[in-house]
Amino acid sequence: MLKKIRVEDAVGQRLSHDITEIRPGEFKDAAFRKGHTVCDEDICHLQKLGKNHLYLIDLEKDEIHENQAASILANGLAGEGITWVDNPKEGKICLYAEHDGLLVINKANLAAFNMVDEVMCASLHSYTLVKKGQQVAATRAIPLVMKRNPVERAAAIAAQEGGTVSVHVLKDAKVGVIITGNEVFNGLVDDKFAPILKKKITDLRSHITRIELVPDNTELIQQAIETHIQNNCDLILLSGGMSVDPDDVTRKGIRNAGATEMHYGAAALPGAMFMVAYINNIPLLGVPACGLHHKVTVLDLILPRILIGERIGKKELAFIGHGGLCMDCPECTHPHCPFGKGM
Structure with a gap:
C-alpha cells in the first residue's frame, strides 16, 4: 500500500524507490537512490524534479516492491550463458552475456511473459552474435508496488524450456570445404570462393x-564428401553447382x-x-554463387546457428523470409x- 505525503514533510524518511533525474542530452540517472534519508537540503532538488509529494510504502502480504519483482523476473528470464546482478537500478535489471556466443531468444516465451500485466522484458534480436559482458536484455516491474502473483506467474513463464534469454557458445568445428566447377578445377578461372568461406569460418572461431x-x-563430388566424413569433419561446405543448370550436379553428389x-x-x-x-x-x-559477390548472404544467417548445434530444416529456412x-x-x-532480423 502507498501513502502519499508532502515533500516538506518527508524529512527524515527513507525513500522507497529511486528518483530519476533527466537533463535532455546530458544526463539520465537516479538523483536519489532507494533507502536515501531525505534531508532539508534535498527539498528544493526534489521539487525541481517535479516531486511535490513522495510515497511511503507499507506492503501488504500479497504485494511486492518493484526491486524485488525485478529480481524474480530476471531469475526466470536468464538461461544458459546469461549473468545478472541483483542490484536493481530504477526498478530495472539488465541481463548480460556470460561469454562470447550467439544470443537465442525464446520468442514465444518472451511474448507470453510480456502479456502479463505490469511486467516487461526487452531484448536484442535473436541470433545476434554477442561478446562477453554485452547487455542482451533488460526487465522490470512497471509500477512501484504490485501484486506478487503476476510477478511469479511471469517468471514461471520465462523459466520454461531453460529460460527465455540465453547465449550459446559457438563450437570450434572441423570444417571441410568442397569447391565445385569445371572452370575452377581445370584452371580456367582462379578460385575466389575458398578465401571467402575460410574468413567466414575463422571469424566464427x-x-x-x-x-x-x-x-x-x-x-567425384560424392568421393570428396565421403573423404571429409572419413576425416571426421563436423561440417561440410560446398560451393557452386547449386542452380538448375544441367551441369550443376552438386546436389546429386550429396544424395549419392x-x-x-x-x-x-x-x-x-x-x-x-x-x-x-x-x-x-x-x-x-550448399552455398550458391551469390556468395562470391555479396558480402553477406543467407550463409551468414545460418552458419552461426549450425555452430551452436541447431538442426536447420524447412521450417527454419522458411522463417528467414521475414527480414530475409x-x-x-x-x-x-x-x-x-x-x-536476417525477423527470424
Missing part, C-alpha cells in the same frame, strides 16, 4: 581442415553420398538457392541492419 577442388562430376535429409531453397535474397543436407547428423551446406531481403546498400553495415 572454427577452422578448415581441407579444401578440395572437384569438377562438375557427381561421382548418403544424405537422408535435404532442403533446397531458402526464403532469403541473396541466397535463394542455398541448401542444407545431413549425412549421419553431419550438416552439409538484403537491401544491397552501397556500404554494407551488417549486422547493424535489418537483414
